[in-house]
Amino acid sequence: MLPAPSISLDLRGTPCPMNFVRTKLALEDLEAGQVLELLLDPGDPVRNIPRSVKEEGHRVLSVENLGGAFRLLIEKVGE
């Protein structure tokens, strides 16, 4: 079972790169091991965000297609 998210961000309607800016700030607020839940639009956002999150060293736990939107769970890695 996947862990419960500590913060949830609805980024539907927030275009790139502001969606990733807000994702980064939310991850900065978390402790290592805590989980961030994102709701993303299909297309660029769901293509870009998981890659950028991994580049910053965090772990993408799941990407779920809700039909019209995607739900991501991201585990914060590091300090």
Add this chain to the structure above:
Amino acid sequence: MPSVSVYIPTPYRSLTGGRANVVVDAHTVDEVLTKLIELFPELQERIFNPQGDIHEHLNVFVNEEEIRSLQGKSTPLKEGDQVAIIPAMAGGSNLTPEQVERYSRHILLPEVGGKGQEKLLNSKVLIVGAGGLGSPAALYLAAAGVGTLGLVDFDRVDLSNLQRQILHHGHDVGRLKVDSAREALFDINPEVKVVTYPFALSAANALEVIQPYDLVINGCDNFSTRYLLSDACVLLQKPLVDGSIFRFEGQVTVFLPGQGCYRCLYPAPPPPGSVPSCAEAGVLGVLPGLIGVIQATEALKILLDLGSSLAGKLLFVDALTMTFRQFRIARNPSCPACGDNPEIKELRDYGEEYCLGRPGAGEEGARNLPEAFSQASM
């Protein structure tokens, strides 16, 4: 009735019209909170729970003491007391939505992020000279969100400045440069606090002016200020980002506390008449842009603790051939300002001998110079 000042923390300022301090007349803490809520009704539920008690995630301080260690809400107040309402914070980002958008391209950088941007917003940089070097440095540092910028310049805008001093515009001719600069910086980022010093830096005022700042950028145009500023930064242990220009050439270096100073690099100014001033020599207008932006880059790196700075290195730029050369420079253990047994323990004004040079200063000035550099044509 005693008049007291109440500090409003950032999360509640949207409810107080952005005000950080509110002055009210009150005898007790309870009266302060009541009056505050009369002024800003939305604070009611932020401060009190439905039972009418102060929320447990809030501390209320009178001067430095939390009121639970005093007499709670009945704590009496006297004229001039300072009351502060401090909520628990998650330690996360304190950026406003507008700041998140304005600084988004910084926040996206893995090396900066929200934390780095907050660091910049809390930083204070002093820029000496609002001219060719100071203009681009100030504009970029303001745009970057450096929270406080101090500007020192006694001079007024002249038509001949506009060829390179991009803080100033045609309609500014005749105005104090610091006034014209303040306006230009406000236009680019109204968040930045600009503090102006419309006088020449001197031995009498330099320490007081520099003291509040985290870092100093030197954009001055004369040797006396250059030595004064270097000595002052040594005494106050402040990082100094030095820049200078001549015709098509420029120099930039960084003096970090304990790692050398301008006197280590150039123990004395050139002899009289050997180096013309900018006014006589001319300067390619874009050159101070190039050098000033490098100075701003070094300042941001130092404030953010990123990369490696030009400390211990002199960057020499020749715009005619567009060559950038770096020379190693070192702290001089017998430097009179920052050496092991410093002689300079207080500032003095370097008048004529530094403006006009003095006999023998040339030979002394050549000591310690990197070999390749002394061959470069200045």
